[in-house]
Every structure is written in C-alpha cells, then in structure tokens.
Amino acid sequence: MEHVEFNKDLIEFLNSSPTPWHAVSTMKSRLDAAGFEQLDERDDWSLDRNRGYYVIRNGSSIVAFRTGNKDVSTSGIRMVGAHTDSPCLKVKPNPELRRKGYFQLGVEVYGGVLLNPWFDRDLSLAGRVTLLDEAGEVQDVLVDFRKPVGFIPSLAIHLDREANNNRSINAQTDLPPVLMQVSEDDTTSFADLLSQQVAAESGIKARKVLGYELSFYEAQRAEFVGLRNEFVASARMDNLLSCYIGLQSLIHTSGDEAALLVCNDHEEVGSMSAEGAQGPFLTAVLDRWCGAGKARAIAHSMMISADNAHGVHPNYLDKHDENHGPILNQGPVIKVNHNQRYATNSRSAALYRHISDELGLPHQTFVVRSDMGCGSTIGPLTAGNLGVTTLDIGVPQFGMHSIRELIGAEDGFTLFRVLAEFMQREKVF
Numbered sequence: 001m002e003h004v005e006f007n008k009d010l011i012e013f014l015n016s017s018p019t020p021w022h023a024v025s026t027m028k029s030r031l032d033a034a035g036f037e038q039l040d041e042r043d044d045w046s047l048d049r050n051r052g053y054y055v056i057r058n059g060s061s062i063v064a065f066r067t068g069n070k071d072v073s074t075s076g077i078r079m080v081g082a083h084t085d086s087p088c089l090k091v092k093p094n095p096e097l098r099r100k101g102y103f104q105l106g107v108e109v110y111g112g113v114l115l116n117p118w119f120d121r122d123l124s125l126a127g128r129v130t131l132l133d134e135a136g137e138v139q140d141v142l143v144d145f146r147k148p149v150g151f152i153p154s155l156a157i158h159l160d161r162e163a164n165n166n167r168s169i170n171a172q173t174d175l176p177p178v179l180m181q182v183s184e185d186d187t188t189s190f191a192d193l194l195s196q197q198v199a200a201e202s203g204i205k206a207r208k209v210l211g212y213e214l215s216f217y218e219a220q221r222a223e224f225v226g227l228r229n230e231f232v233a234s235a236r237m238d239n240l241l242s243c244y245i246g247l248q249s250l251i252h253t254s255g256d257e258a259a260l261l262v263c264n265d266h267e268e269v270g271s272m273s274a275e276g277a278q279g280p281f282l283t284a285v286l287d288r289w290c291g292a293g294k295a296r297a298i299a300h301s302m303m304i305s306a307d308n309a310h311g312v313h314p315n316y317l318d319k320h321d322e323n324h325g326p327i328l329n330q331g332p333v334i335k336v337n338h339n340q341r342y343a344t345n346s347r348s349a350a351l352y353r354h355i356s357d358e359l360g361l362p363h364q365t366f367v368v369r370s371d372m373g374c375g376s377t378i379g380p381l382t383a384g385n386l387g388v389t390t391l392d393i394g395v396p397q398f399g400m401h402s403i404r405e406l407i408g409a410e411d412g413f414t415l416f417r418v419l420a421e422f423m424q425r426e427k428v429f
Helices: 003-015 020-033 190-202 237-252 281-299 346-358 378-386 411-423
Strands: 037-039 052-057 061-066 078-083 088-099 102-110 123-133 138-144 178-181 206-218 223-225 231-234 259-264 302-306 333-335 364-366 389-394 396-398 405-408
Touching: 003 223, 003 231, 003 237, 003 411, 020 037, 020 052, 020 061, 020 123, 020 138, 020 237, 020 259, 061 237, 061 281, 078 237, 078 378, 078 411, 088 123, 088 190, 123 190, 138 190, 190 206, 237 259, 237 302, 237 396, 237 405, 237 411, 259 281, 281 378, 302 346, 302 378, 302 411, 333 346, 346 389, 346 411, 378 389, 405 411
Parallel strands: 037 052, 078 259, 078 302, 302 389, 333 364
Antiparallel strands: 052 061, 061 259, 088 102, 088 206, 102 178, 123 138, 123 206, 223 231, 231 405, 333 389, 396 405
C-alpha cells in the first residue's frame, strides 16, 4: 500500500463516518471482511490462538484484538488507542424552534468546538435513533441525511460593523441551524422528520421515536488539497484519522503477536462514561482475555495513544515553543508533557524512535509552550487505569476542533507503517 492509496481509502473512511456510531459501524464492516469475529459481552467467551476478535459497546466504542500464537502473560500486548468522537453541535431533546416561518433546531455544543467555522456551511445530520418499531420492539437505527439539510447564516457585516473586530458567539442564541420554512399552522415535529428518514434509509416504520443522539456535520466531503495534493482536508480528522490508522495497522499486521486497538467514545468531554477511556470497557475485555495472567501481560505490554498534534501554524509562529514546532509532512509527533497531560516517557518514546529509525521514517517532538496550557488524550487515562507503559503520538494538523481540519498527506501513512511494525514486534518490554 502506497500513501496515495492509503489516503484515498482514508477519505472513504472519513466520508462514511459522520458520527461515532457510523465510525464503529464502518470499522465493524472492515473487521468482518478481514476475518475478525464479533464477541458479545453478555455471552461466555472462548478465545483461540491466532484469531481476531472485536467487541462493541454502546455502538460507539470498539476494542479489536488479535490473540497471537503465544502465551499473552509472557509475550504482552501491543496496544494502540484512539477516540471516535469529535467536537460538534448535537441536537437537543426538544429542539423545534419556529421563528418568522423558519424551522430551526436547538443545539448543544459537544466538546471544545471552534465555533466560528460553523457559520455559512452546508450542514447535514446523522447519528443514532432509538425507536419503537411496528412489532413493538425497541431498536437502534443509524441515520445519515447525507445531503445538506441545515445552515447557520452569519449576521451580515452591514448589521454588525464591528464583526471583524469584536464578534462573540452565544451558543444558545446564535447557533440554531435553519432547516426549512414552514407555515404558521405547521405542526411538523422533529420526530416526524426522523421517522421519515429512518423509513427512507432502512425501510423500518417507527411507531414512535423514543430518543436520539444526533449531530450536525459538514456536508462537504474529505478531499485532497494543495497544488501538489500535499494535504488532506476533512471534518473529524481529530480523531478518526487515528482510528483509521490503528485499524489498518491491526488488519495488516502479521498476527503472530498479541495486538489490540481500542477506540473510545467521549474523549472530547472527559472520557468518563461506560464506553470512555475512564470507564471499564478496555479493562473488562483484558480481564476476560488474559484472566489471571493479566498483570504479567500488562507488564510486558505497551500502549500507543494516537491523537493528532498541533502543527506549527505559519501565521501564528509565536504559539509554539521555538524548538518544538511540528511541520506537516515531516513525520508523526511524539507528544511530551512532564505534568502528565501526555503519558510519554523516555522508554516509550525510545521504542517508537527506534522502530521509526529502523524503517527510515521521520518523526518529530511536541512540547507546549511553558506559558500555555496543554491538552490531553486517552493516554494518561489508559496508563493510569491499566498501569501500562504508554506513548502519546499523533499526526500534526491545522485547525484542530474546527469543522474542517488539515493534515499532511504523508504523515498518516508514515504512522501506519510504524504502528503496523509495532503490532508485530516480537518483544516490547
């Protein structure tokens, strides 16, 4: 696989994954095609050597693993972690707003959204709907309107002459998207619209919509950018890019060594949920896989937490430490923070650098400026929960938490090559 082929497939993955539920569904399809077997947490498990398995929780988090051909308590597990969620605007439970004949939906800000770029964009809507079907059964259905259905119009500069100098955004009043125009006597509910969409997509007729978790997303598809196609632009690059890289690494590894990919939901809001990195999902899977040998397995293991990094912005050079400004297309970024916002230590960084050097591939290092706050990842949470040696790394990008983000076309493929080698490494620690 070359980097152009890799990025074309990445673009398809991004376009088919507008929400965490769709991302996990896409990963499930690819794992099925690669011969992995789905496990159910409600059932007894009987795991064989040299097999691939996966477990899904809440439809939005997934753990996939290869058992390898050795005793996992002495060989350890090569782990990669990422997250399926991205900052976005989620639809409220009672969202209908009718003002001056416009039908709008109230939205709640999910995560640390960069709000300005959401204005004047073609927006679509996707997520999970829980309904009562004609047979009286409660079931979950994925929906994706796919086409542009919403728009958040900016206030014209003629009505706000200070817009370019001093315009703030009120998340309650400024963000409800416009979906359509309606007459004064119109009684259409959002649940009615969802029932129609479910029927159109899946043929399921809903007696009643019981709940939903839906978010708006940019309708523009992921695409190559640049005069020489040096970049890839897309929504949700943070952190579906890492999910894709981890998935490809697991699928393409030899399978001789025990290897695992975990993609958690809710990282953008703190990870404290049943399926988040602060929850028990990964631990529960490892308990059932490793049994009494779990503690020994963890001592032989390593986790690589893959989450995108801040590339140095050519227009804002002063936002970076002068010796730690990652450049797009010059390699993945080892993320270091001695206050444990990242879990990297000298040993975990050394292993990555060693593998990367063996393959003749570039790598960079990021440290936040000492006078600025530092973000975090699932790395410290997973390291703290499991006691596993952990590395934080990521592809450098522009516009993190924007509705559209930009990466270098070389970097994702570089990280894939290193992680695929890591997952089949005979000895980690």
